[in-house]
Amino acid sequence: MDSFIILYKADLSRYDYGKVKLYLKVFHFLHRKAQTRKNPISKTIYKMLFRIHSRRHGIEIPTCCKIGKGFYLGHAYNITINGAAIIGENCNIHKGATIGVESRGKRIGSPTIGNKVWIGTNAVVVGRIVVGDDVMIAPGAFVNCDIPSHSIVIGNPCVIKHHDYATEGYI
Numbered sequence: 001m002d003s004f005i006i007l008y009k010a011d012l013s014r015y016d017y018g019k020v021k022l023y024l025k026v027f028h029f030l031h032r033k034a035q036t037r038k039n040p041i042s043k044t045i046y047k048m049l050f051r052i053h054s055r056r057h058g059i060e061i062p063t064c065c066k067i068g069k070g071f072y073l074g075h076a077y078n079i080t081i082n083g084a085a086i087i088g089e090n091c092n093i094h095k096g097a098t099i100g101v102e103s104r105g106k107r108i109g110s111p112t113i114g115n116k117v118w119i120g121t122n123a124v125v126v127g128r129i130v131v132g133d134d135v136m137i138a139p140g141a142f143v144n145c146d147i148p149s150h151s152i153v154i155g156n157p158c159v160i161k162h163h164d165y166a167t168e169g170y171i
Contacts, residue, residue: 007035034049059079082110088113096122121140135152142156
């Protein structure tokens with residue numbers, strides 16, 4: 001099966017069927033097409049359409065960003081993700097979240113985010129850090145350190161609390 005179809009169907013399956021906003025269907029369609037096309041002309045056309053659509057909705061996610069299947073955008077406005085970030089499968093990212101690069105210091109680079117991670121409204125995740133699987137990052141949290149799997153992260157500076165099944169009921 002075509003990798004586009006697998007990724008696109010997995011993304012849309014995360015939304016309540018029939019309640020997916022048209023702009024999110026178009027966003028996921030263009031994003032996955034731009035990522036999976038082999039033909040350079042087709043890839044360029046999808047990238048341009050994706051860029052136009054993304055800017056209209058304030059979503060800054062480059063097509064070079066590695067994102068696993070089942071990507072979910074909750075209230076998808078003003079979301080910024082650095083192109084070097086890596087995001088695992090079945091991750092939720094909400095309005096105002098930033099996943100960015102650290103340009104100096106000991107954590108120069110972009111984050112790697114595991115599977116089943118929930119990132120709340122206005123949360124910031126920066127630097128060359130690793131966020132484990134099954135992690136919930138609370139709204140407004142500032143994360144610039146490694147986060148072990150099965151954790152809840154709150155506050156600024158971030159406070160990490162171990163919690164089995166941290167994202168249960170959220171993802």
